[in-house]
Amino acid sequence: MSLSIVIVNWNSKDLLRQCLQSVRNHCADLAPQVVVVDGGSFDGCAEMLAAEFPEVEFIQSPDNVGFGRANNLGFTRVTGDAVLLLNPDAEVRPGSVQKMLAELERRADAGIVGPRLLNTDLTLQTSVQPLPKPVRQALDSEILRRVLWPCGLWAPPTDFVPRETIQVEATSGACMLMWSRIYRQVGGFSPQYFMYAEDVDLCFKVRRLGLNIYHVPDAEIVHHSGASSSSQGSTFSAVMMREALHLYMVMNHGRHYAWLYRLATGGAAVLRLLIMAPGVLIGDSRRRMMRKAALGRWWSVLSWSFGQEKWTKRYA
Numbered sequence: 001m002s003l004s005i006v007i008v009n010w011n012s013k014d015l016l017r018q019c020l021q022s023v024r025n026h027c028a029d030l031a032p033q034v035v036v037v038d039g040g041s042f043d044g045c046a047e048m049l050a051a052e053f054p055e056v057e058f059i060q061s062p063d064n065v066g067f068g069r070a071n072n073l074g075f076t077r078v079t080g081d082a083v084l085l086l087n088p089d090a091e092v093r094p095g096s097v098q099k100m101l102a103e104l105e106r107r108a109d110a111g112i113v114g115p116r117l118l119n120t121d122l123t124l125q126t127s128v129q130p131l132p133k134p135v136r137q138a139l140d141s142e143i144l145r146r147v148l149w150p151c152g153l154w155a156p157p158t159d160f161v162p163r164e165t166i167q168v169e170a171t172s173g174a175c176m177l178m179w180s181r182i183y184r185q186v187g188g189f190s191p192q193y194f195m196y197a198e199d200v201d202l203c204f205k206v207r208r209l210g211l212n213i214y215h216v217p218d219a220e221i222v223h224h225s226g227a228s229s230s231s232q233g234s235t236f237s238a239v240m241m242r243e244a245l246h247l248y249m250v251m252n253h254g255r256h257y258a259w260l261y262r263l264a265t266g267g268a269a270v271l272r273l274l275i276m277a278p279g280v281l282i283g284d285s286r287r288r289m290m291r292k293a294a295l296g297r298w299w300s301v302l303s304w305s306f307g308q309e310k311w312t313k314r315y316a
Contacts, residue, residue, distance in 0.1 A: 111211025114171025173199025
């Protein structure tokens with residue numbers, strides 16, 4: 001089969017260079033078509049690609065249209081039978097893409113396959129996701145994951161390491177492989193999302209076709225997680241993630257389901273604030289500052305649950 005790779009860049013030129021070098025080093029036998037979309041960052045990646053990776057097809061978006069819409073823009077150039085959606089802060093390890101392609105081709109029911117993600121220091125990164133539900137999104141914790149995952153009621157624990165390819169509810173958008181015809185059939189990423197939750201939404205749409213999502217632990221990708229969005233700030237990320245999940249609930253389960261999610265999130269924020277508040281009065285100055293910052297994030301989440309974070313609407 002032929003392979004296309006779509007990468008969306010936003011202020012990540014140096015990481016993008018590493019990503020493309022890893023593709024060149026470890027995917028040469030696949031002769032992939034590579035398409036890079038810059039989401040309005042104008043960070044010099046166009047010049048870098050022209051000088052160092054002339055084989056890459058480049059699309060310059062004049063505006064930051066968000067992760068999903070930028071991927072859809074890149075997909076308009078795709079010619080391969082399969083498409084790999086890859087973050088610019090990811091690095092391909094030897095044989096990883098080939099193993100994912102083999103699983104996609106071997107399993108007739110495979111809609112999307114995803115790899116095991118590793119942090120920069122090669123420790124395990126969360127690679128598998130559950131499809132969002134109100135209570136388990138609002139009350140997510142490692143204890144609940146360990147107790148309820150075996151019953152199929154919660155997300156898998158963060159150190160989830162299966163020995164062989166396994167069917168899962170959803171996989172991370174940092175690296176997703178699927179047939180191009182399936183991406184086209186479901187309409188790609190839903191354009192309503194600006195960032196966050198578009199990957200689980202895509203998995204949900206693929207599952208509605210009767211296809212399955214697979215995690216391939218033998219395929220490993222290093223993901224320097226969040227590097228391309230770290231400048232936005234943690235409060236921004238905390239609120240935008242809840243906004244995206246609320247949109248997911250509205251689009252896929254209805255407004256009553258979304259209202260329950262907002263209510264559960266507000267309750268969880270109140271609980272966190274009550275537990276964490278005394279911590280700002282004890283410990284050294286560094287610890288107090290960190291706890292104060294965490295309180296600020298959860299206060300913003302609580303404010304969002306009451307519909308007060310109006311700034312999120314500009315990204316709709």
